[in-house]
Amino acid sequence: MxxxxxxxxxxLTVYLWIWLLLFVLSTFSYLVDFYHVQGMLRWTLIILFMLxxxxxxxxxxxHMAWERLALKxxxxxxxxxxxxxIGFMAIEGxxxxxxxxxxxxx
Amino acid sequence: MAHHDHTAALPPLKQVAADYAADKQAFPVPWGKAMxxxxxxxxxxxxxxxxxxxxxxxxxxxxxxxxxxQVFGLHLFGTEVPLLLIAxxxxxxxxxxxxxxxxxxxxxxxxxxxxxxxxxxTAALGATFVGMQAFExxxxxxxxxxxxxxxxxxxxxxxxxxxxxxxxxxxVTAGVIYLLITAKRVGSGFYDRKGTYETVEVAGLxxxxxxxxxxxxxxxxxxx
Numbered sequence: 001m002x003x004x005x006x007x008x009x010x011x012l013t014v015y016l017w018i019w020l021l022l023f024v025l026s027t028f029s030y031l032v033d034f035y036h037v038q039g040m041l042r043w044t045l046i047i048l049f050m051l052x053x054x055x056x057x058x059x060x061x062x063h064m065a066w067e068r069l070a071l072k073x074x075x076x077x078x079x080x081x082x083x084x085x086i087g088f089m090a091i092e093g094x095x096x097x098x099x100x101x102x103x104x105x106x
Numbered sequence: 107m108a109h110h111d112h113t114a115a116l117p118p119l120k121q122v123a124a125d126y127a128a129d130k131q132a133f134p135v136p137w138g139k140a141m142x143x144x145x146x147x148x149x150x151x152x153x154x155x156x157x158x159x160x161x162x163x164x165x166x167x168x169x170x171x172x173x174x175x176q177v178f179g180l181h182l183f184g185t186e187v188p189l190l191l192i193a194x195x196x197x198x199x200x201x202x203x204x205x206x207x208x209x210x211x212x213x214x215x216x217x218x219x220x221x222x223x224x225x226x227x228t229a230a231l232g233a234t235f236v237g238m239q240a241f242e243x244x245x246x247x248x249x250x251x252x253x254x255x256x257x258x259x260x261x262x263x264x265x266x267x268x269x270x271x272x273x274x275x276x277x278v279t280a281g282v283i284y285l286l287i288t289a290k291r292v293g294s295g296f297y298d299r300k301g302t303y304e305t306v307e308v309a310g311l312x313x314x315x316x317x318x319x320x321x322x323x324x325x326x327x328x329x330x
Contacts, residue, residue: 007136007304009214019204026200030193033175033329043330050325054318061207061314063307071133075143082154089158093165100168 008063018060025053142308146315149277153319156270157326163262172258174328178242192328195238196320199278202231203317206285210310213303218292221306225289228313232282239275243268270323277316284309 029049059065209224253265
């Protein structure tokens with residue numbers, strides 16, 4: 001252990017490139033709004049830029065890319081359960097909307 | 107193993123305690139880092155619940171949702187610039203994430219002066235972010251936004267806005283304090299005496315997470 005490198009040490013250039021990339025991706029997502037991109041293209045671009053930014057922050061800035069698989073599994077798999085919650089709540093929201101439509105708009 | 111035989115003779119509850127507290131390690135990282143990751147995992151669930159709640163009320167409302175692009179726009183030089191303040195806040199937070207990553211790097215190089223400077227810069231950018239958020243809240247409250255009503259449409263807009271950005275703002279504020287304490291300890295040579303700078307990396311994990319949450323809030327609340 002004594003001779004091993006302490007913690008997560010990587011070349012500075014890695015961080016600087018990712019930093020620049022995050023700026024570019026943020027600018028892109030702002031431009032989506034600035035140029036009033038609408039419809040499916042808007043949602044696709046927003047989600048794409050969001051996932052890329054989140055991925056780079058977790059993988060590089062938070063060093064997840066260099067951690068062992070056991071830690072990756074322990075931290076990255078549980079949030080997948082949330083997709084079930086999101087799916088159910090979207091269905092429930094649609095149902096509430098339709099019910100309100102049937103009850104209030106006569 | 108002898109160790110195993112020893113615990114097998116213990117009463118049941120002592121055995122549980124011995125097993126959980128035993129010198130076994132699942133994750134070969136400092137315990138502080140593993141604990142921070144588990145805390146951040148729980149925080150992920152909290153923020154996702156907030157954002158999911160927001161999604162649910164936005165889907166189910168009969169009123170039109172206020173257009174964030176206009177609500178958060180600023181009048182500048184005679185023109186209306188959409189989402190300007192939010193865009194600046196986003197860039198401030200990303201800049202702070204970069205300075206934080208560099209602080210961790212210089213910490214491991216035992217460059218105390220640069221580490222302290224970068225940690226203070228990160229904290230200052232975080233404080234700037236909170237200040238801009240306070241300005242944004244003030245502006246919206248003066249325009250009549252309340253958790254139960256607003257001048258533009260669905261009432262749920264206010265409650266979702268104040269809850270989500272408020273909780274995130276609390277995280278940033280706590281992070282600023284956390285970073286300043288870490289900076290003070292780096293400056294006083296605390297981590298040199300301790301023999302490790304991994305604590306700075308753990309503080310960095312928290313800070314990057316705050317930026318990570320903002321990425322999702324920016325996409326789902328402000329751009330959607």
